[in-house]
Amino acid sequence: MIKVCILSDYREGFKSQIKNLSKNGDSKFIAPSGEELSFEFRGFDEKPIDCDYVLIINKTIKPHKVRARRVFALQQEPYIKESKQYGIPFKNEWAIKPETYAHCDVVFAFNEGLFKAPCLEKVEFKTALDSVLDLDSALDSSLDSADFALDSNVLKYGGNSQNGGGQQLDNTRFQHSNSPFLNSPATNPNQLTIQVASNPHSHEVDSPRKAKFHNTIFIKYPPMMYFLFAPNMPYNELCNLPIPRKIKEISCIASFDKKAFAGHLDRMKFVKALQNSHLGDKIDFYGNKTPNELAEKKDGILPYKYTIAIENNAQSDYFSEKIMDAYLGYAMPIYFGAGNIERYFPKNSFIKIDIYNVEDSIKRLENLLESNFYEEHFGAILEARRRVLEDYSMLESMGKEILKDYKTHKETPKKEIFLKPYKRSLKTHIWRIALIIYYFFHRILNKGESKNKLKDLKSHPKATL
Structure with missing residues (x-):
């Protein structure tokens, strides 16, 4: 049994969703080969974690110590860009900062700004999703x-x-x-x-969709949502x-x-x-x-x-x-x-x-x-x-990705890992406060918003x- 601990600041909602997404209502992913993964939700304020895999939802919000073979992260929150039209400053720039995930081995993300970071190095990396995606129009037409x-x-x-x-x-x-x-x-x-x-799904590895920052692999991936x-x-x-x-x-x-x-x-x-x-x-x-x-x-x-x-x-x-x-x-x-x-x-x-x-x-x-x-x-x-x-679905997608990774890293020994949260720089703090003040007066002058786009x-x- 491969033990996966999910770290999330809104774990209660996820807990019931993952339970319902599992085939036996037990928060487990069972592969066709019979291999099993158990998913357990933990909070950042709980005692240190000991498991095979740690899965962080969005980001680390508090310092936390874990003992695991591998650390994964999953982005589900889109980056909130600045909007001059509505007077909304940016809110979560951590979503496009590679350093947010410096403690992770693999990050499944979709925010475009993250993959445009100049510090990223393009790499070849095969995921479980690659085996189920098919861009062949012949399949679509057959449907x-x-x-x-x-x-x-x-x-x-x-x-x-x-x-x-x-x-x-x-x-x-x-x-x-x-x-x-x-x-x-x-x-x-x-x-x-x-x-x-239908025919088996497959697609050619697309290098720009995979990147590396130090020892962290970033993979473009949909957010693996619940229903x-x-x-x-x-x-x-x-x-x-x-x-x-x-x-x-x-x-x-x-x-x-x-x-x-x-x-x-x-x-x-x-x-x-x-x-x-x-x-x-x-x-x-x-x-x-x-x-x-x-x-x-x-x-x-x-x-x-x-x-x-x-x-x-x-x-x-x-x-x-x-x-x-x-x-x-x-x-x-x-x-x-x-x-x-x-x-x-x-x-x-x-x-x-x-x-x-x-x-x-x-x-x-x-x-x-x-x-x-x-x-x-x-x-x-x-x-x-x-x-x-x-x-x-989150259970199926992540279950397949972890199982694929485990086949390569099952001999990797567990290690102590200290998870550090992203910290906004002083420069970014000052800039965001300036935007808040600017947009406050902007909304007053424009009666709530600017010209409808x-x-x-x-x-x-x-x-x-």
Whole structure:
């Protein structure tokens, strides 16, 4: 058993999530080969840690002593850039400073500024994720075959059925041919299981995506998020969730209680523009601090063919539970976020929009409502859902990476390691205080914000804030 201790300043929320993401509800990752990893959450104020691997979420916040073979770190928090428009100074520059992770062996990160640091040296490094990513368009096109069709809100399979016709499937489970649940029994004895086959994933090692600072390896990697779709739903139940009847068209889940990033405010503006447009009555809007708050996020996804998913920034390799939750509910995300999202999901499993061009986004939605795009590309959604469950969840992703690393370093003896937190320099402190003072008066003079940057916002008579 490989013991992994997770250091996080918000471990209680993670603890329940990791438990639910494990196949037996025991916070363990079990490889197909039978090897096991146990994940345990620890706080920075607890006694020294003794384990095989330490996993730091985001950063070390307090000095801490550990005894371990290897120390990993995982970035889940995007760098908050300075925003002159909203008068927001930078907040977490540690996310783009290699020295933040000087005590780590491997760091899985996505913040672009980190990889642009001049002190980094490019290296070749093979990760477990390299074996599951596939940029071959042939695979994506194979997922768009006519074997899958949705008609009158009921799934039909038009493959080689013996009766020669499409078979209606009110209660159907889809699973990938490489799924660990391939031989698992259906939760319903009357449930039909259809296997979705695809080619093995692989991609060429991309040197600029891997770098080294002293003895620390940095790897571009999505943030390995947990799911908010149904926080209390066990992993096995989530995997075997029946395909629902899609009786509605588009939902939009966007909270109005987050204003830390410029991206939060831009998202709010875009959603308001949609609400005030002529499409406003054709979209169901949900979110915290809105008239339609959801008890569970799944209720705003399962009945819908499409759901609007807007990240708080559009940097490459960063995607969150927003797009993953859409796939878990068998919905196609109308997506704004990572510019290279095609690297991780089939190209026809999502629709891209630009929240800074409201008019164009509205036209895309209009065309979507008049098409059968969802039905035509349902196979791509199924493959995207499989990747979420088997490749991109925190437990699966990190479990595979640690296991791969362990095969190389299992003979490495444990050593005492002192984890030191990042400290902001005096120069940076002074500069940030100066920005806070400047933006305080800037907001007063500009009545809260500067000129709205959304392109063409007033081009449609109803698309105004």
